[in-house]
Amino acid sequence: MTTTYVDAIRQGISEEMERDPNVFLLGEDIGVYGGAFKVTQGLLERFGERRVVDTPISESAIVGAAIGASFMGLRPVAEIQFADFISCGFDQIVNFAAKCRYRWNAPAPIVVRAPCGGGIHGGPFHSQQNEAWFAHTPGLKVVLPATARDAKGLIKSAIRDNDPVIFFEHKALYRRIKEEVPEDDYSVPIGKANIFREGKHITVVTYSAMVHVAAEAAEILDKDGISVEIVDLRTLTPLDEETILASVRKTSKALVLHEANLTGGFGGEITARITEKAFEDLDGPVLRLAAPDVPVPFSTPLEEAYLPNTQKLLEKLRWLAAY
Amino acid sequence: MAAVKLELIRPSSGTERATVADQAGAETDPLADLARQSLYYMAMMREVEDRIERKLYRQGKVVGGVYVGRGQEAIPVGSGLAVRPDDMLFPSHRDMALFLIRGVSARQIFAQYMGRVDGLTNGRDGNMHMGDLSKRLVAIISAMAASIPVAAGAAMGMKYQGKDTVTVVYFGDGATSRGDWHEGINLASVQKAPLVLICNNNQYAYSTPLSKQMACANVADRAPGYGIPSEVVDGNDVLAIHEASRRAIAHARAGHGPFLIECKTFRMTGHSAHDPADYVPKHLFAEWSAQCPIARLEKKIIERGWASVEEVASIRARVVRESDEAVEAAEKSPYPDASTLLDNLYEK
Ligand SMILES: Cc1ncc(C[n+]2csc(CCOP(=O)(O)OP(=O)(O)O)c2C)c(N)n1
Numbered sequence: 001m002t003t004t005y006v007d008a009i010r011q012g013i014s015e016e017m018e019r020d021p022n023v024f025l026l027g028e029d030i031g032v033y034g035g036a037f038k039v040t041q042g043l044l045e046r047f048g049e050r051r052v053v054d055t056p057i058s059e060s061a062i063v064g065a066a067i068g069a070s071f072m073g074l075r076p077v078a079e080i081q082f083a084d085f086i087s088c089g090f091d092q093i094v095n096f097a098a099k100c101r102y103r104w105n106a107p108a109p110i111v112v113r114a115p116c117g118g119g120i121h122g123g124p125f126h127s128q129q130n131e132a133w134f135a136h137t138p139g140l141k142v143v144l145p146a147t148a149r150d151a152k153g154l155i156k157s158a159i160r161d162n163d164p165v166i167f168f169e170h171k172a173l174y175r176r177i178k179e180e181v182p183e184d185d186y187s188v189p190i191g192k193a194n195i196f197r198e199g200k201h202i203t204v205v206t207y208s209a210m211v212h213v214a215a216e217a218a219e220i221l222d223k224d225g226i227s228v229e230i231v232d233l234r235t236l237t238p239l240d241e242e243t244i245l246a247s248v249r250k251t252s253k254a255l256v257l258h259e260a261n262l263t264g265g266f267g268g269e270i271t272a273r274i275t276e277k278a279f280e281d282l283d284g285p286v287l288r289l290a291a292p293d294v295p296v297p298f299s300t301p302l303e304e305a306y307l308p309n310t311q312k313l314l315e316k317l318r319w320l321a322a323y
Numbered sequence: 324m325a326a327v328k329l330e331l332i333r334p335s336s337g338t339e340r341a342t343v344a345d346q347a348g349a350e351t352d353p354l355a356d357l358a359r360q361s362l363y364y365m366a367m368m369r370e371v372e373d374r375i376e377r378k379l380y381r382q383g384k385v386v387g388g389v390y391v392g393r394g395q396e397a398i399p400v401g402s403g404l405a406v407r408p409d410d411m412l413f414p415s416h417r418d419m420a421l422f423l424i425r426g427v428s429a430r431q432i433f434a435q436y437m438g439r440v441d442g443l444t445n446g447r448d449g450n451m452h453m454g455d456l457s458k459r460l461v462a463i464i465s466a467m468a469a470s471i472p473v474a475a476g477a478a479m480g481m482k483y484q485g486k487d488t489v490t491v492v493y494f495g496d497g498a499t500s501r502g503d504w505h506e507g508i509n510l511a512s513v514q515k516a517p518l519v520l521i522c523n524n525n526q527y528a529y530s531t532p533l534s535k536q537m538a539c540a541n542v543a544d545r546a547p548g549y550g551i552p553s554e555v556v557d558g559n560d561v562l563a564i565h566e567a568s569r570r571a572i573a574h575a576r577a578g579h580g581p582f583l584i585e586c587k588t589f590r591m592t593g594h595s596a597h598d599p600a601d602y603v604p605k606h607l608f609a610e611w612s613a614q615c616p617i618a619r620l621e622k623k624i625i626e627r628g629w630a631s632v633e634e635v636a637s638i639r640a641r642v643v644r645e646s647d648e649a650v651e652a653a654e655k656s657p658y659p660d661a662s663t664l665l666d667n668l669y670e671k
Contacts, residue, residue: 032602033530056500056536057467057528085466088501121387123449125465294668297659298387299438299446305661 003181006174008148009039009113012155013077015185017047020075023159026053026062027079027113036081037115037174059089066110067097067164075159076110083116083168084128097164098139110165111158116144117170117209117259118291118307123298129208129260129291134166135236135269141190142236144168146211148179150234153188161190170209177212193240195247199229202320203247205270206257207233210308214257217313226321236266244270245278252283253320259308262290284323287316354562355629360404361561362624363638365396365617368420370642371429374650375436380596384654385436387449392417394559394591397616398523399493400424401564402584405572406491411477413461413470413492416451417523417590421493425458429646433653446659467528468498471507471520478516478581489517489575491568497528499542505549508581512549515580519571522583523558525590530602543585551581558588559616562623589614 003011017023024047025040031054034041044052055062059080066076080086086093093112100106118127135142141163145151151169158165196211197218204214211232218228231247233240248254254274256267267288274286289308297303372391379385392399399418403425406412414421422432427443435442435453443453444462454462461477463470474492481488498504499522511518522542526533539545546553552574556567564586571582589611593600624630630638 028528029530036529054531054535056531057497058500058502060502082465088466088503121449123387123452124447125452126388292665294665295447297447297664298444298449299659300386301658301661302438302446302664305664 001181001183002178003148003152004175004178005145005148005151005169006037006039008152008181009155009169010041010043011181012152013040013159014043014046016075016156016159017043017051020159022073023075023077024051024053024069025077025079026055026066028055028057028062028081030054030079035079037171039113039169040079059085060092063089063092063110063112064096066112067092067100067108070108070110071106077159078110078112080112080114082126083114083130084125086112086114086130090133093134093140093164093166094137098137100139101163102139107162108164109162111155111167112164113167113169115171115174116168117172118296118303119172119209121298121300121303122171122296124295127296129168129258131166131168131236132260132264132266135266139164140237141165142168143190143234144170144208144236145234146170146173146196146208146232148177149181150188150194150232152181153186154190154234156187157190160187165190168208172209188234191235191238191240193243194232194234195243196230196232197228199227199251201227201251202253202255202317203229203231203244203251204255204257204317205231205233205244205247207236208259210257210259213308213310213313216310217317220310220314221317221321226317228317239273241273241277244274248274248278249281252281253323254282255287255289255316255320257289257308257313259291261293262288263293265290284320287320289313289316352627352629354627357404357565358562358620358624358627358629359638361397361400361565362617362620362635363642364400364403364420364423365561365620366639367423367429367642367645368396368400369393369617370646371432371649372419374646375433376592376596379433379436379650386438389436389450389596390416390594391592392419392523394611394615395523395525395588396420397559397561397564397620398521398586398588401561402491402521402568405565405568407488409459409488410572411459411461411474411481411488411490413474413477413490414451414463415470415493415495415498415523416463417495417525418493419451422453422460425455425460427455427458427460429649430652433650434656437653437656438658439653439656440659441653441656468494468501468504468507470494471498471504472510473507475507475511475514475516475518478511478518478575479514482514482516487576489519489572491519491521491572493521493523495528496522496524496526496533496542497531497536499545500536508549508551508583511581512551515578517575517578518581519568519575520581520583521568522585523588524585525558525588527590527594527603529594529598541585543583546583549581551583553583553585555585555587558586559614559619561616561620
């Protein structure tokens, strides 16, 4: 059945709720309202107030309570209304959840879902792509699906995972992409990248909404005889280094693309790994395309200038192809 | 009844607040001036917000989140007319009138919503996410209650410098669930900082009703936990809010520390322009529309003889005219140039 990204996530969550009575949801406006983006629409009616908990505006308490409930054997899935507000629950995520297992062998199997990303005129506080904060914190798993199929398969894996997972859903994808999503009980493993598109000349390593920007550029370059391979990371931590390196060894050229700001973005990490481990195979510098180092501006011309897009990517890829 | 010159009631420029030059002097009820000014600012806020939400947003000229304070206009107006120009204000996302009172023009506000260079953030941010330190207006960030610790710090700064100014911070009922809210008030209280906290309890936070937000009856009930006084006031009665604000401000200015005012009101709209608010029982809208703060004030103005029916009508006509002009001027404001994207991150 063709399914949107948002419906796919909802399906994944509700299937897990059916399967495991310990799975429950908590967050702001997720029950009666069905969530700011309607990801949890209908789940209150289906599973009741015990399992779909509308909370006060208290991100720290939402994450903290999820951790505590997980100690009781439950499987909490917390929604942060916008990834921009995840910072209000930051300490609970990076200090409590992330360090439990390592310090005292207590797993904290929570999922924190956070709608992220720009391109929706959200301005500085409804557009951020802040996955790097969490990828920098050992003990967390950071997942960012780019397709409906992966979104469903990965949310299911996230809920089943025995460690804390930060699950970034891209807002611009919720209703924009639609594809065949299996109805059976499949899952997509955390920590495994996907070759989104096969190619011969350049590898683009990317994730989340930027996968679709890369795909658009790849189609255009095809006509010029430049064949682009797209590695969709899907998970930043744990990182599937093997798939990245295998692709780069094949193509000998690499560009890393993400929507988050350039400096300290996860692209730097990928670039470093490629140059450390596949230097001999490279036929050119590893390039990066990311947002510039400013907050996400509101006004349309500024936001357009801010976001990486197909045009900017084509320029870089053409330069790299000619290198 | 004394003759009033309504044309003189206008949004001020700079930090000075314009007042009606009341030629009749002593024979006028002192509340008349305040009432007429309040009516102007409330009507202006309503008119500007209606145009943004019901016209410009639907025409696609305003994009992104639009949060309005329909039905809550008495709160920023009553309190905003009670502060001194050198007091510091931290408006919430539903307090547009504070900007008008402090002399931000409707043109600048429209330009802000439309992402134009003449908005207070020059297109960097939208809606009420704006400020101007020269007018002692601090821009909110989206995260609810993040303003409270910052306002506590502004108040501590005033005390540190030996000033007799106060800081007034605004927030909704939902914001009181954030840790920042509690930390900020507690710090201000132990420091006896001159902080006035004004809650617009409009009974919903997005779709979340009060009963899911807190288990006590009033936001004001939280104040004793921090050792500060509080007061509950009719949030649709601008003169009552003005009175309560004056008391709270006097308390803070006298060095007695923070004071919390809870204004009971209702959000006569969805959370934002995209939200039809199906979760709100319809009868609540009907009940509260009978409590419209603007209609209530108009009625009182006429009853008390503070202005004639014609004079009230002329205030209404004036806000329409001023809004027409402001929209037209704002639409002429250009969009920011993409080449300015990287500017102003750090001091040059
Ligand atoms: C920390 C944080 N979490 C979530 C949100 C999303 N959000 C925006 S406004 C809002 C409701 C705010 O309610 P309240 O504080 O009562 O103010 P009101 O909008 O009713 O004036 C929510 C949940 C936010 N802005 N900040």
